[in-house]
Amino acid sequence: MRVVCLALGALFLTGAANAASAAGSACATQVPVAAGERIAACTDLIRSSQSLYDAYVWRASAYADSGNRAAAIADLTAAIALSPDAPAAYSARGALYLKDEEYRDGLVDLDRALELAPDDETALRVRAFAWDELGNYPAAVADYGRLIALTADPTYRYFRGFAYFHAGNDAAALSDFAAILSADSPTLSAWGYRGRGSVREREGDLAGALGDYTMALAADPSDDRSFAARCRVEAVLGDASGDGCVPVLKQTAGR
Numbered sequence: 001m002r003v004v005c006l007a008l009g010a011l012f013l014t015g016a017a018n019a020a021s022a023a024g025s026a027c028a029t030q031v032p033v034a035a036g037e038r039i040a041a042c043t044d045l046i047r048s049s050q051s052l053y054d055a056y057v058w059r060a061s062a063y064a065d066s067g068n069r070a071a072a073i074a075d076l077t078a079a080i081a082l083s084p085d086a087p088a089a090y091s092a093r094g095a096l097y098l099k100d101e102e103y104r105d106g107l108v109d110l111d112r113a114l115e116l117a118p119d120d121e122t123a124l125r126v127r128a129f130a131w132d133e134l135g136n137y138p139a140a141v142a143d144y145g146r147l148i149a150l151t152a153d154p155t156y157r158y159f160r161g162f163a164y165f166h167a168g169n170d171a172a173a174l175s176d177f178a179a180i181l182s183a184d185s186p187t188l189s190a191w192g193y194r195g196r197g198s199v200r201e202r203e204g205d206l207a208g209a210l211g212d213y214t215m216a217l218a219a220d221p222s223d224d225r226s227f228a229a230r231c232r233v234e235a236v237l238g239d240a241s242g243d244g245c246v247p248v249l250k251q252t253a254g255r
Contacts, residue, residue, distance in 0.1 A: 027051075027058045038062035053083045060092060069096050087116035091123045098130055106130065119150055128159065137167035154180050158191045162198075170199050190220035197229060206233050 026041035042059030045051055056079035063072035073096055079089035094109030110127040114120060128143035144160035147153070161176030177195035180188050197212030210233045216226035231245030 027055055035062045035066040039066070053079050053086060053089070056082070057089055057092060060089075064092075064096060069100065072096055085116060087113040087120065087123075090116070091120065094123070095126060098126065103130060103134060121147065121151060124150070132159070132163055132166075135166070137163045141167065154183055155188060158188065158195060161192075161195045165195065165199060165202075170203065173199050186219045187223075190216040190223045190226060192216075193219065194223065194226045194229065197226070201229070201233060206237055209233050210237070 027038060027045050039059055039062045042055045042062060045055035046059070056075045060072040060075035060079070063069070063075060073093055076089045076093040076096070079086075080093070083089070090109045090113035094106045094113060097103075097106030097109060107127065107130060110123055110130070113123045114127065117123070124143055124147055128140050128147065131137070131140035131143060140163040141160055144156050144163060147156045148160065157176040157179045161173045164170075164173035164176060174196060177192045177199070180192035181196070183189045183192065193212045193216035197209040197216065200206075200212060201209035210230060213226045213230035213233065216223055217230065220226075234245065
């Protein structure tokens with residue numbers, strides 16, 4: 001569930017922003033207006049029959065921020081009834097379903113949102129993360145591939161690389177990880193080395209894996225997963241350095 005949650009808030013807010021372009025009131029305002037004030041403003045719009053679809057989507061966002069997901073889903077359902085061919089409410093409702101780990105309903109909504117807006121990066125990303133979380137790696141690979149084609153963002157090569165890794169396709173995983181080793185972002189470069197190290201470790205090339213985890217830490221010394229992985233490999237090789245490895249040896253490799 002962790003990886004899905006990374007994108008849920010962004011998806012909800014993006015969908016709401018797309019829907020509420022005509023609202024033009026405190027209903028459509030995020031920070032610093034409190035959720036309660038936004039709920040009241042949106043309720044006023046709904047009562048006046050103005051911008052109904054937008055108002056329902058934005059009030060749902062405010063309800064979600066206040067922790068009342070049931071009310072948020074009810075408002076999004078009302079918005080869908082008003083405009084069944086508008087994607088924003090489907091995206092937002094799908095995000096809420098996923099947050100409650102109601103994967104079937106969440107994926108149905110995201111599928112519908114992407115039918116209506118195939119280039120919605122945020123909805124596509126959340127669906128890819130959901131497939132990843134569910135262990136449907138072929139579907140995750142397909143969605144990450146669409147994201148790469150849509151955005152050219154190399155970060156998705158990292159996520160696709162681990163989807164390939166978990167699916168057992170080491171060659172494809174290595175290709176994706178190799179593509180980001182020289183990334184401008186030190187963090188992304190570290191992820192690439194860590195990914196390649198994970199493949200090498202699984203294949204039994206412990207010296208190669210150790211080298212990759214060390215390179216990852218050279219790129220980003222704060223990468224705890226690479227530190228844990230290097231400690232784990234050092235322990236197997238009988239070469240634990242004593243630099244704080246003991247508490248993290250039980251951590252597992254992976255994204």
